[in-house]
Amino acid sequence: MKPYENIRLDKDSTFHLYIQLYEKIREYILDEQIKEKEKLPPMRQLAELLSVNVVTVVKAYEMLEKEGYIYKKIGSGTFVTPRIGQEASDIASEKYPLDEDLRLMDRGQIQIKDHMYSFASATPTPDLFPVGDFQDLLNEVLNRDKGNAFGYQESQGYYALRESLVTYMKEYNIDTKTENIQIISGAQQGIDVIAKAFVNHGDVVILEKPTYSGAIATFKSRGAILVDVPMETDGIHISLLEESIKTHKPKVIYLMPNFQNPTGYSYSNEKKQKILTMAEKYNVLVIEDDYLSDLSFYDNNNTTLKSLDKKDLIIYIKSFSKIFMPGLRLGFLVLPTRAYHRILAAKHASDISTSGLIQRAFDLYLRKGIWKKHIHYMECIYRERFDIMKNVIEKYILPLGVQCQLPQGGLNFWLCLNEGYSSNQLYSRAAKKNVLLAPGSLFFTSENDSCCFRLSIAAIYPEEIEPAILILADVIQEYMGKGIERKNQNDSYSPLL
Amino acid sequence: MKPYENIRLDKDSTFHLYIQLYEKIREYILDEQIKEKEKLPPMRQLAELLSVNVVTVVKAYEMLEKEGYIYKKIGSGTFVTPRIGQEASDIASEKYPLDEDLRLMDRGQIQIKDHMYSFASATPTPDLFPVGDFQDLLNEVLNRDKGNAFGYQESQGYYALRESLVTYMKEYNIDTKTENIQIISGAQQGIDVIAKAFVNHGDVVILEKPTYSGAIATFKSRGAILVDVPMETDGIHISLLEESIKTHKPKVIYLMPNFQNPTGYSYSNEKKQKILTMAEKYNVLVIEDDYLSDLSFYDNNNTTLKSLDKKDLIIYIKSFSKIFMPGLRLGFLVLPTRAYHRILAAKHASDISTSGLIQRAFDLYLRKGIWKKHIHYMECIYRERFDIMKNVIEKYILPLGVQCQLPQGGLNFWLCLNEGYSSNQLYSRAAKKNVLLAPGSLFFTSENDSCCFRLSIAAIYPEEIEPAILILADVIQEYMGKGIERKNQNDSYSPLL
Numbered sequence: 002m003k004p005y006e007n008i009r010l011d012k013d014s015t016f017h018l019y020i021q022l023y024e025k026i027r028e029y030i031l032d033e034q035i036k037e038k039e040k041l042p043p044m045r046q047l048a049e050l051l052s053v054n055v056v057t058v059v060k061a062y063e064m065l066e067k068e069g070y071i072y073k074k075i076g077s078g079t080f081v082t083p084r085i086g087q088e089a090s091d092i093a094s095e096k097y098p099l100d101e102d103l104r105l106m107d108r109g110q111i112q113i114k115d116h117m118y119s120f121a122s123a124t125p126t127p128d129l130f131p132v133g134d135f136q137d138l139l140n141e142v143l144n145r146d147k148g149n150a151f152g153y154q155e156s157q158g159y160y161a162l163r164e165s166l167v168t169y170m171k172e173y174n175i176d177t178k179t180e181n182i183q184i185i186s187g188a189q190q191g192i193d194v195i196a197k198a199f200v201n202h203g204d205v206v207i208l209e210k211p212t213y214s215g216a217i218a219t220f221k222s223r224g225a226i227l228v229d230v231p232m233e234t235d236g237i238h239i240s241l242l243e244e245s246i247k248t249h250k251p252k253v254i255y256l257m258p259n260f261q262n263p264t265g266y267s268y269s270n271e272k273k274q275k276i277l278t279m280a281e282k283y284n285v286l287v288i289e290d291d292y293l294s295d296l297s298f299y300d301n302n303n304t305t306l307k308s309l310d311k312k313d314l315i316i317y318i319k320s321f322s323k324i325f326m327p328g329l330r331l332g333f334l335v336l337p338t339r340a341y342h343r344i345l346a347a348k349h350a351s352d353i354s355t356s357g358l359i360q361r362a363f364d365l366y367l368r369k370g371i372w373k374k375h376i377h378y379m380e381c382i383y384r385e386r387f388d389i390m391k392n393v394i395e396k397y398i399l400p401l402g403v404q405c406q407l408p409q410g411g412l413n414f415w416l417c418l419n420e421g422y423s424s425n426q427l428y429s430r431a432a433k434k435n436v437l438l439a440p441g442s443l444f445f446t447s448e449n450d451s452c453c454f455r456l457s458i459a460a461i462y463p464e465e466i467e468p469a470i471l472i473l474a475d476v477i478q479e480y481m482g483k484g485i486e487r488k489n490q491n492d493s494y495s496p497l498l
Numbered sequence: 499m500k501p502y503e504n505i506r507l508d509k510d511s512t513f514h515l516y517i518q519l520y521e522k523i524r525e526y527i528l529d530e531q532i533k534e535k536e537k538l539p540p541m542r543q544l545a546e547l548l549s550v551n552v553v554t555v556v557k558a559y560e561m562l563e564k565e566g567y568i569y570k571k572i573g574s575g576t577f578v579t580p581r582i583g584q585e586a587s588d589i590a591s592e593k594y595p596l597d598e599d600l601r602l603m604d605r606g607q608i609q610i611k612d613h614m615y616s617f618a619s620a621t622p623t624p625d626l627f628p629v630g631d632f633q634d635l636l637n638e639v640l641n642r643d644k645g646n647a648f649g650y651q652e653s654q655g656y657y658a659l660r661e662s663l664v665t666y667m668k669e670y671n672i673d674t675k676t677e678n679i680q681i682i683s684g685a686q687q688g689i690d691v692i693a694k695a696f697v698n699h700g701d702v703v704i705l706e707k708p709t710y711s712g713a714i715a716t717f718k719s720r721g722a723i724l725v726d727v728p729m730e731t732d733g734i735h736i737s738l739l740e741e742s743i744k745t746h747k748p749k750v751i752y753l754m755p756n757f758q759n760p761t762g763y764s765y766s767n768e769k770k771q772k773i774l775t776m777a778e779k780y781n782v783l784v785i786e787d788d789y790l791s792d793l794s795f796y797d798n799n800n801t802t803l804k805s806l807d808k809k810d811l812i813i814y815i816k817s818f819s820k821i822f823m824p825g826l827r828l829g830f831l832v833l834p835t836r837a838y839h840r841i842l843a844a845k846h847a848s849d850i851s852t853s854g855l856i857q858r859a860f861d862l863y864l865r866k867g868i869w870k871k872h873i874h875y876m877e878c879i880y881r882e883r884f885d886i887m888k889n890v891i892e893k894y895i896l897p898l899g900v901q902c903q904l905p906q907g908g909l910n911f912w913l914c915l916n917e918g919y920s921s922n923q924l925y926s927r928a929a930k931k932n933v934l935l936a937p938g939s940l941f942f943t944s945e946n947d948s949c950c951f952r953l954s955i956a957a958i959y960p961e962e963i964e965p966a967i968l969i970l971a972d973v974i975q976e977y978m979g980k981g982i983e984r985k986n987q988n989d990s991y992s993p994l995l
Binding site for chain 2 (some may be wrong): 016017020023024027028124126127128129130132135136139140143147148149150151152153154186187189190193197201202203215218219222224326327328329330339342343346347349350351352353354355356357358359
């Protein structure tokens with residue numbers, strides 16, 4: 002099968018296999034190793050030839066089709082588009098309803114169509130943002146500081162904001178100093194900067210399994226070796242973690258101890274203590290990504306590792322994306338003193354400094370205490386959604402035999418179909434009925450599919466939750482019914498109700 | 499010399515040797531391998547033991563002193579601070595007038611004291627920023643878009659802004675499309691994202707010699723092997739460049755073809771064409787960092803590589819830091835189509851997206867044509883400074899035997915003392931007289947010192963230029979007089995006048 006048999010895909014690359022495949026085939030088309038109007042191999046056949054999952058080929062073909070390089074003829078296969086300009090994009094305009102890159106979903110990067118119910122995005126809807134307050138503060142800053150608000154800021158961050166954050170942290174029982182605070186342009190940059198400072202090619206990083214897709218991408222991009230340790234409902238599997246530390250001597254361990262993403266599970270206090278003990282014993286840097294500990298609805302177990310950390314072992318990442326506004330592009334790190342210089346150099350090499358204007362406005366937001374009012378407001382909003390969600394999952398989803406350990410707070414619910422079912426498939430089926438979910442494969446370092454999936458309530462309105470879950474229940478039932486039972490395919494059938 | 503003889507410094511590390519040394523000695527102090535009140539080895543002796551430049555030890559000691567770990571007793575040496583809290587920082591408060599990290603200077607990260615003349619910073623002064631106009635636009639955006647201005651933006655960038663940039667680029671004879679534009683949080687992030695996308699551990703990157711320190715830091719941080727090719731007054735040394743490409747097969751080549759930083763030199767059209775030919779012939783990605791091509795005062799030779807690039811070979815980085823406001827944290831890339839996917843993934847893993855609010859306001863700034871008025875204003879301002887600077891350098895500095903190829907535009911002047919003189923030394927001497935310059939060592943991949951230095955006019959007012967240059971001329975004369983001639987040390991002596 003020339004030239005396809007020459008394709009070599011690199012599983013260790015930062016780039017998804019389907020992107021590598023897309024690039025390769027496009028190259029062949031552009032330099033005419035594959036001629037115009039030529040038929041491409043059937044997807045399954047190409048997947049076998051390259052020893053990859055068929056999904057990889059599907060996604061590569063989709064991208065090529067979307068960009069007009071190839072087109073499908075119903076019933077006869079996929080062909081290279083003739084080289085006559087406009088015609089190509091006309092053919093391409095009829096494209097799959099599937100999203101081109103599932104991974105972008107996790108942080109709200111997908112285009113959600115009207116009349117879609119989205120449990121996929123963990124990004125709050127714009128109507129929740131304190132825009133009016135913030136606009137007043139922006140103007141206050143500009144009237145006060147004029148051009149200084151647009152000069153370079155110190156790489157470590159605007160001093161007054163670091164002061165405000167020291168005070169803010171006291172409310173969370175974290176005792177720190179301005180010197181130990183590093184301002185970042187959002188939590189994703191926090192992970193990136195830490196990786197730059199401490200993780201080199203070939204170093205081992207330990208992650209939870211499943212974990213946040215953005216962390217996977219960043220550590221992979223550093224050329225790190227990723228080792229994952231399973232999450233249990235009370236936190237990471239401790240003895241496996243210790244074993245992994247001993248075996249692999251990781252440079253860093255990346256954890257989300259409260260309302261973990263995607264599972265929603267929180268660590269028990271016992272496990273939190275054990276993590277601290279291990280961090281000291283094995284002299285390994287632990288990253289605590291705290292994106293949600295503020296949102297505990299039923300449980301006061303949302304102590305952070307950092308608040309328990311008396312020996313300056315933990316790098317703490319705090320994001321305001323879920324509680325304030327994701328577009329702020331602002332967060333901060335609380336650093337062990339020993340980490341300070343490396344982090345500062347890495348931040349400087351990343352983007353020199355975070356927007357001074359936003360830092361100054363957010364400083365006033367904290368100083369004037371407006372944040373307290375807003376956090377309370379967000380708690381109320383999210384708690385309403387959370388309660389409805391819990392109820393309807395219990396009522397409509399769990400009876401179908403779907404597994405879910407309901408969380409005590411946060412925005413995410415992690416559900417699992419029986420072994421052998423595919424959440425990629427479930428995603429496609431649900432998307433056709435206008436319900437979006439986040440398939441489990443997003444959250445694993447290597448698996449291309451999983452029977453689990455995440456539902457998030459950040460971007461769905463309370464009145465949409467029940468209707469959307471009812472649709473999803475139907476889709477699950479139809480899928481599981483077809484797959485295993487095959488006895489009853491009508492929509493109202495529910496074996497466990 | 500226990501425990502110092504156990505210190506191993508890694509010259510290939512991302513971290514400067516002095517930071518590694520600082521960390522090591524601090525570790526010894528903290529775990530009491532070096533006891534309180536113990537004398538540290540003389541700097542020269544330690545430098546010999548570790549086979550490093552004495553400057554490395556000086557800077558490490560300075561950092562330790564600044565943080566209170568050690569203190570100096572005049573005439574008797576350097577000692578470990580007794581462990582009694584406050585006392586330490588009292589001792590530490592008498593510190594060198596030298597800046598702790600020269601590298602931070604290049605992008606205005608130093609604290610400039612009052613009554614200092616700064617030729618060191620390449621960052622414009624805040625009074626030049628169009629703050630009023632921008633404030634109006636921010637309000638217009640917030641009133642129009644409300645919360646949407648604070649949601650996640652597309653990783654590739656706000657669509658309307660990409661449209662405006664396509665139009666803006668036409669004024670620079672660059673013909674591109676919205677799909678080929680990637681918004682970034684400033685030029686430094688542009689370099690970082692490109693490095694993430696294309697440079698892996700062990701890959702070769704070719705740079706100009708000297709070059710921008712932020713690029714050196716970023717490529718080093720990727721674990722790249724840096725190969726530098728000398729700059730000539732009409733651009734990079736072309737035959738050495740070709741040889742380097744053949745020998746090293748670089749992943750990328752990083753160039754500033756107009757008003758190069760730090761030299762101020764621009765490439766001849768012939769060299770620009772040759773670069774394009776080589777990029778195609780050797781299939782190597784060329785990065786063009788265009789931070790200043792707008793500021794041509796006397797020469798119309800500021801064509802960009804990208805405008806000549808008919809074969810989609812160049813990645814073009816455009817920053818607005820010098821022309822608009824550095825604190826915008828906004829810039830963009832014009833990408834070859836083949837680079838798009840990798841760049842997008844790298845941007846997403848870096849900080850997900852650039853501030854939507856700033857993107858939206860800047861879009862209006864371009865759409866309403868306000869930028870044209872402002873660029874014209876900046877040209878006038880900078881040209882006045884440029885003319886004065888050229889005159890006073892010709893009048894007071896060149897006659898001292900200092901070499902300088904005066905540039906045709908831009909903000910930087912590159913001057914060289916005779917071989918064997920140290921611009922680090924000159925920096926210290928000038929700083930004591932309140933004149934700051936950027937020593938050449940900032941701009942080299944490996945040299946710790948250089949006889950050359952950079953003077954920038956971005957952050958100095960027109961009326962300060964002549965007095966500051968007069969002081970500098972005195973300092974140079976005293977230094978060069980002492981160093982070589984030794985015959986005449988009185989301040990007014992000038993052998994060539």
